[in-house]
Amino acid sequence: MSMTSSQASNRTNTVSQLIDARADAVPKSTALIDRGRIWTYAELAAESRRLAGGLLKLGIGSGDRVGFWLPNIAQYLTLHIACARIGAITISINTRFRSSEVGDIVGRSGCRALVLWPSFKDIAFLDILAEVDSAQLEQLEILITYSEDDQVTQLPGRQLSRRTVSYTDLARSKMFAGDAANAQSGVVVFTTSGTTAAPKLVLHSQASISHHAHDVASFFDWNDPDAVLLQVLPLCGTFGHAGAMAALSAGCPMVLMPVFSDHEAVQLMQSHRITHCNGSDEMFARMLTVVDDPHPFPLFRSGGYAAFNPLYQDIVAKAHDRGMNLVGLYGMSEIQALYARQDPLAAVDQRERCGGYPASTDSHVRVRDPESKEILPHGRVGELEARGPSRMIGYLGDATATESVFTSDGFVRSGDLGYTESDGGFVFLGRIGDAIRLGGFLVNPAEIEQHIEQHPAVERVQVVAVDTQAGTRAYAFVIPAENARLHKDALLAHCAGGMASFKVPIGVQLLNQFPVTDSANGIKIQKSRLREMASAQLSQDKQSPDTDSMDP
Numbered sequence: 312m313s314m315t316s317s318q319a320s321n322r323t324n325t326v327s328q329l330i331d332a333r334a335d336a337v338p339k340s341t342a343l344i345d346r347g348r349i350w351t352y353a354e355l356a357a358e359s360r361r362l363a364g365g366l367l368k369l370g371i372g373s374g375d376r377v378g379f380w381l382p383n384i385a386q387y388l389t390l391h392i393a394c395a396r397i398g399a400i401t402i403s404i405n406t407r408f409r410s411s412e413v414g415d416i417v418g419r420s421g422c423r424a425l426v427l428w429p430s431f432k433d434i435a436f437l438d439i440l441a442e443v444d445s446a447q448l449e450q451l452e453i454l455i456t457y458s459e460d461d462q463v464t465q466l467p468g469r470q471l472s473r474r475t476v477s478y479t480d481l482a483r484s485k486m487f488a489g490d491a492a493n494a495q496s497g498v499v500v501f502t503t504s505g506t507t508a509a510p511k512l513v514l515h516s517q518a519s520i521s522h523h524a525h526d527v528a529s530f531f532d533w534n535d536p537d538a539v540l541l542q543v544l545p546l547c548g549t550f551g552h553a554g555a556m557a558a559l560s561a562g563c564p565m566v567l568m569p570v571f572s573d574h575e576a577v578q579l580m581q582s583h584r585i586t587h588c589n590g591s592d593e594m595f596a597r598m599l600t601v602v603d604d605p606h607p608f609p610l611f612r613s614g615g616y617a618a619f620n621p622l623y624q625d626i627v628a629k630a631h632d633r634g635m636n637l638v639g640l641y642g643m644s645e646i647q648a649l650y651a652r653q654d655p656l657a658a659v660d661q662r663e664r665c666g667g668y669p670a671s672t673d674s675h676v677r678v679r680d681p682e683s684k685e686i687l688p689h690g691r692v693g694e695l696e697a698r699g700p701s702r703m704i705g706y707l708g709d710a711t712a713t714e715s716v717f718t719s720d721g722f723v724r725s726g727d728l729g730y731t732e733s734d735g736g737f738v739f740l741g742r743i744g745d746a747i748r749l750g751g752f753l754v755n756p757a758e759i760e761q762h763i764e765q766h767p768a769v770e771r772v773q774v775v776a777v778d779t780q781a782g783t784r785a786y787a788f789v790i791p792a793e794n795a796r797l798h799k800d801a802l803l804a805h806c807a808g809g810m811a812s813f814k815v816p817i818g819v820q821l822l823n824q825f826p827v828t829d830s831a832n833g834i835k836i837q838k839s840r841l842r843e844m845a846s847a848q849l850s851q852d853k854q855s856p857d858t859d860s861m862d863p
Contacts, residue, residue: 321525322521322522322525322526323521323525323560324493324494324517324518324521324522325395325490325492325493325494325496325498325517325518325521326391326392326395326492326498326517326520326521326556327359327392327395327396327490327492328490328521329521329524329525329556329559329560330352330355330356330359330392330559331356333352333559333560333562334352334353334355334356336562337352337562338351338352338353339351339352339353340352340562340564341564342354342355342559342564342565343355343385343388343564343565343566343567344564344565344566344567344583345384345385345567345569346384346567346569348385350385352562355385355388355389355392355559356392357486358389358482359389359390359392359393359396360393360396360486360487360488361393361481361482361483361484361485361486361487362389362390362393362481362482362484363393363394363396363397363486363487364484364485364486364487365393365476365480365481365482365483365484366393366394366397366399366424366481367397367487368484369424369453369474369476369481371394371397371399371423371424371453372397372398372399372491373397373398373399373491373492373496374398374399374400374497375399375400375423375424376399376400376402376420376421376422376423376424376500377390377394377399377400377401377402377422377423377424377425377426377455378402378404378416378417378420378422378424378425378426378451379391379401379402379403379404379426379546379547380404380406380408380413380425380426380427380436381406381426381427381428381431381457381546381547382406382428382431382432382545382569382570383542383545383546383551383567383568383569383570384428384457384567384569385567386457386478387546388546388555388559389482390426390455390478391499391546393487394498395492395498395517396487396489396490396491396492397487397491397492398491398492398496400497400498400499400500400514401498401499401500402416402417402420402422402500402512403499403500403501403502403546403547403548403552404416404417404502404547405502405545405547405548405829406431406432406434406545406547406570407829409439409442410439410440410442410443411443413439413440413443414443414444414447414448415447415509415510416502416510416512417443417447417448417451418444418446418447418448418449418450419509419512419707419708420500420512420707420708421450422450422451423450423451423452423453424451424452424453424454424455425440425451425453425454425455426454426455426456426457426478427440427454427455427456427457428456428457428458429456429458430458431569432569432570451473452473452474453473453474453475453476454473454474454475454476455475455476455477455478455481456475456476456477456478457477457478458477458478492517493517494516494517494518494521495516495517495518495704496516496517497514497515497516497517497704497707498515498516498517498520499514499515499520499552500512500513500514500515500707501513501515501547501548501549501552501644502644503644504828504835511644511706511709511712512706512707512708512709513549513644513645513703513706513707514703514704514705514706514707515647515703515704516703516704518700519647519700519701519702519703519704520552520556520647521556521560522671522700522701523553523556523557523647523649523670523671523700523701524553524556524557524559524560525557525560526670526671526700526701527553527554527556527557527560527649527670528557528558528560528561528563529561529670530652530670530671531557531587531613531615531649531652531670532587532612532613533557533558533561533563533587534561534562534563535563535586537584537586538561538563538564538586538587538612539563539564539565539566539583539584539585539586539587540554540558540563540564540565540566540585540586540587540588541566541568541576541579541580541583541585541587541588542554542555542558542565542566542567542568542588543568543571543576543588543589543590543594544589544590544591548644548648549642549643549644549647549648550589550617550642550648550649551648552647552648553642553647553648553649554589554648554649557649563587564583566579566583566585571590571594573594573597573598573600573601574601576594576598577598577601577602577607580598580607580608580611581607581608584610585608585610585611586610586611586612587611587612587613587614588611588614589614589615589616589640589649590614590615590616590617591616591617591619591620591834592616592617592618592619592620592623592624592626593619593620593622593623593834595614595616595623595626595630595635595637596623596626596629599629599630599633599635605633605634606633606634607633607634608634608635609634611634611635611636612636612655613636613637613638613655614635614636614637614638615637615638615639615640615649615652616637616638616639616640617640617665618639618663618665619834619835620834621760621771621772621773621836622770622771624663626663627639627659627662627663628659628663631659636655636662637662637663638652638653638654638655638657638662638667639652639653639662639663639664639665639666639667640652640653640665640667641665641666641667641737641739643723643725643727644703645702645703645716645723645725646697646698646699646701646702646703646723646725647701649670650669650670650674650697650699650701651666651667651668651669651670651674651676651736651737652667652668652670653666653667653668653736654667654668654736664738664739665738665739666729666736666737666738666739667736667737668735668736669697669699670701671699671700671701673699673700674697674698674699674700674701675697675698675699675722676695676696676697676731676737677695677696677722677731678691678692678693678694678695678696678729678730678731678737679693679694679696680693680694681693681694681743681753687730687731689730689731689732689733690730690731690732691730692728692729692730692740692753692755693728693729693730693753694724694725694726694727694728694729694743695725695727695728695729695737695739696718696722696723696724696725697722697723697725698720698721698722698723702721702723703723705717725743726742726743726744727739727740727741727742727743728740728741728742728743728745728746728753728755740755740757741755741756741757742838744838744839745775745776745838746776747774747775747776747783747785748776748783749783749784749785749813749814750811750812750813750814752813754785754814756773756774756775756776756785758814759772759774759785759787759806759810759814759816760772760773760774760787762805762806762809762810763787763789763802763805763806763816765805765809766802766805767792767795768791768792768795768796768797768802769789769790769791769792769795769797769802770789770790770791770792770793770795771789771790771825772787772788772789772790773787773788773825773836773838773841774786774787774788774816775788775838775841775842775845776842777817777818777842777845777846777849778846779817779849784816784817785814785815785816785817786816786817786818786819786820786845786848786849787816787818787819787820788819788820788821788822788825788841788844788845789802789819789820789821789822790821790822790823790824790825791821797821799819802819803815803816803819817849818845818848818849818852820844820845820848825837825841826840826841
């Protein structure tokens with residue numbers, strides 16, 4: 312699984328070099344399969360050079376920002392590579408974002424151009440754009456529109472003043488034969504999930520993307536001659552982007568899905584002889600639900616999964632029973648997704664843990680005590696810090712945040728809770744802000760959640776910290792099992808019977824669903840919102856002592 316020194320020496324330093332190396336070596340090999348069309352590496356390289364020439368003709372050049380508001384289609388990648396060739400920076404925008412989010416990202420990043428597919432999936436992209444605060448669009452000069460029928464898009468209202476160019480016209484331009492970028496040039500910006508504040512704009516260099524792509528390709532065994540990747544994750548997030556670039560680096564054919572559909576994913580898995588796929592726990596669960604065959608994907612070798620939804624915490628075991636090997640991963644926008652994964656040959660209980668072993672031999676993870684700031688030995692829980700060739704340049708336009716997230720020796724402060732192991736691996740437990748200092752001990756909320764979920768009337772649980780006059784206490788939010796009746800005293804007795812007293816929640820609330828936020832990498836539960844709800848309920852309980860927090 313580890314990368315050799317010879318493999319490291321074969322890394323390219325820019326995204327365009329990565330593509331051209333493959334196009335020179337295997338020009339007729341399949342790079343992409345998108346909506347039935349096969350793109351070879353030669354076609355991918357040539358198209359990106361024509362687009363690069365067109366962008367330069369529009370006045371887009373080195374350092375300029377181009378917003379990508381597109382689904383997973385080949386044109387996302389051809390334009391992304393084109394921008395890389397001329398030194399322009401791709402600004403990733405989730406297609407689910409609406410006017411306030413789009414305006415914030417376009418405005419703060421300073422996009423000069425925006426690429427979109429106006430008619431995709433009945434999403435009113437142009438109407439959404441028309442609702443954006445005009446002040447946030449001051450630097451936006453050009454709209455590049457893609458459509459399957461090559462029609463020129465008519466822009467509504469005040470967008471008419473901006474130059475509009477179709478993707479088709481841009482792709483007819485004269486090829487740009489050069490490479491205006493260098494290893495340290497910025498090439499792509501990802502947005503953080505923004506669960507507690509406006510999302511940060513994470514800027515990566517050409518080298519960080521290219522080097523990480525090589526490392527992941529080798530570590531995940533995508534260099535195997537018969538490997539085929541199903542790309543279900545959005546390219547606008549690091550989870551999808553890292554996988555796509557690694558597949559291109561490996562020469563691994565990549566089957567694109569513009570938007571995830573469980574039935575279509577199953578059909579593509581079977582018809583294209585898919586061997587690898589990364590996705591969220593929910594994606595894999597949905598795929599397995601809609602297919603009856605007990606072993607539906609006999610050619611599938613391994614897939615990395617992200618644990619976003621507690622409802623699917625047993626997905627690794629269920630997938631294993633049906634012949635699918637899933638492994639836990641670790642990553643974040645600042646060091647890219649697929650930074651680490653668990654051993655695919657390990658037992659289920661190890662594979663289901665998030666974390667693992669770094670994809671690059673040049674990467675290193677350590678753990679620091681959040682209070683004493685001392686580096687901790689193996690097995691001790693604290694904040695994970697990580698460094699390696701996949702590390703970001705910094706936060707675009709935010710030097711203060713950049714300085715605060717880096718240590719003096721170049722590690723990224725992850726804000727994640729975990730511990731290292733003596734064999735070189737590490738385990739991610741949760742967000743450091745979600746950890747609870749109880750009775751003098753740092754407690755992972757998942758420990759309390761797992762115990763509460765053993766109660767037969769409980770379907771799902773989220774536990775957060777809440778401040779009280781007696782100190783920090785745990786507080787539980789519970790989604791009850793269908794047709795179940797929950798009683799507060801019985802649930803708290805269940806907790807007291809199986810956990811130390813300092814871990815027993817001070818209060819419990821019933822919910823129909825947890826508050827969530829949508830990011831490019833998946834749906835995430837808003838722990839910060841739950842903490843606010845817990846504090847509000849405790850304040851209400853003080854004023855009305857007889858209030859039963861178990862009432863929905």
